[in-house]
Amino acid sequence: MLKRPESAYATRRRALQFSLATAAVITAAGPSRAATWAPANLRIIVPFPAGRVTDVVARVLAESLRAAHGTNVVVDNRPGANATIGLEMLRRSAPDGATLLVGGLGSHGLPPAMVRNYPYDVNTDFTALAIMAEFVNAMVVSPAVTAANVQEFIAYARANPGKLNYVYTSTGASNQMTAELFKLQLGLDIVGVPLGQVGNSLVMLQRNDVQVAFENLPTVKGAIAGGNLRALAVTSPYRTPQLPEIPTLIEAGVPDFSVTSWIGIYGPPAMDPALLTGIEAELRRIAATDAAKQLLTTSGFEPTFKGHAEFAPFQRAEVERWKRVAREARIDTGM
Known part of the structure; x- marks a missing residue:
């Protein structure tokens, strides 16, 4: 020892x-x-x-x-x-x-x-x-977001630049970097909102303070299962057995998007x-x-x-x- x-x-x-x-x-x-x-x-x-x-x-x-x-x-x-x-x-x-x-x-x-x-x-x-x-990271949205899939979300974001927010833990965190990669690849204007020391990303999403997040699946899996958040996609190049019904972003029409x-x-x-x-x-x-x-x-x-x-x-x-x-x-x- x-x-x-x-x-x-x-x-x-x-x-x-x-x-x-x-x-x-x-x-x-x-x-x-x-x-x-x-x-x-x-x-x-x-x-x-x-x-x-x-x-x-x-x-x-x-x-x-x-x-x-x-x-x-x-x-x-x-x-x-x-x-x-x-x-x-x-x-x-x-x-x-x-x-x-x-x-x-x-x-x-x-x-x-x-x-x-x-x-x-x-x-x-x-x-x-x-x-x-x-x-895997999951692209999750607030219950108030009406987009039924990734392409509808992208269309809404393009029609409403600067009106959607995403939440991230801290500068340089994986959930911020994944969101920024998503924005860059698609040319979207979505505003990042830092969580802060006392914030809770799940609560912020459920209250519609922010509309989207790219969170580690273990963090949001319970909220997805409970119907408090909706997962539009996962960021891996493969579907996860933990959410087999949720498509990858690649399947959802975002070419070559892969983050784990x-x-x-x-x-x-x-x-x-x-x-x-x-x-x-x-x-x-x-x-x-x-x-x-x-x-x-x-x-x-x-x-x-x-x-x-x-x-x-x-x-x-x-x-x-x-x-x-x-x-x-x-x-x-x-x-």
Whole structure:
């Protein structure tokens, strides 16, 4: 076990102790065949607060490695500074497979596209090992919006420039960037409204303070099921089994529109290629288990897998895409 002073970590560890149900689900997968990479001790850095969606993937890894190999795992949440506190810890770690990081669009995709003088080249300062999950964004509208589908919404927006509002969490957040990409691609004038510290996007939509949002599906799935919001489309290139009746934006007539919030596993820079291959193989094994798929799905994720050869160029393209959107939409974090 990687030891840390109890006074500094007690609260964090208590917040991240795995529930008996989670442990039972993962342990049910049983021991697996031997893998090239089977660490005795592992620290998993999560550059976000405890309780975020990234913790689910960290738990999948931790419980799977414990069940298969008896690995002692510490999940270490290090939030702050646009995720750079956790990223710096990873960058300074030895490239020996004993320290990994769970990140994604919110740590390696949007910040380098948005933040002035961003301190890292995420393509070279870290090793992109694999994408293990993603979650879909849903285009949801207020009950007061009469458009029955995406094309009717687009037609209304074009006929009423500046009269529709969308809500977003904060400058540079994925729900803002997705909305701006939608606007840019279609040439629409829809006004962004920041949520603020005490706002609630679901309430704002239900009251018709704003008319549309591009929210992570886990955030709005309950409101959709309860009839409080309507989903016109999902932003992924595929229909989600969680809302199989809802079309993709591509199906709805918005060509090539594809946005997902992806969750990836990273290592320090300059990892040995043989070690990288071994870690990727073990991550692939974990991702293929029914137990991991079940836990990810029940948490609102779409289980997926992209290995290093696919992940690295995908991330590079994501950063460039969001840089373009930020530039053309004139989005500035001010940092």
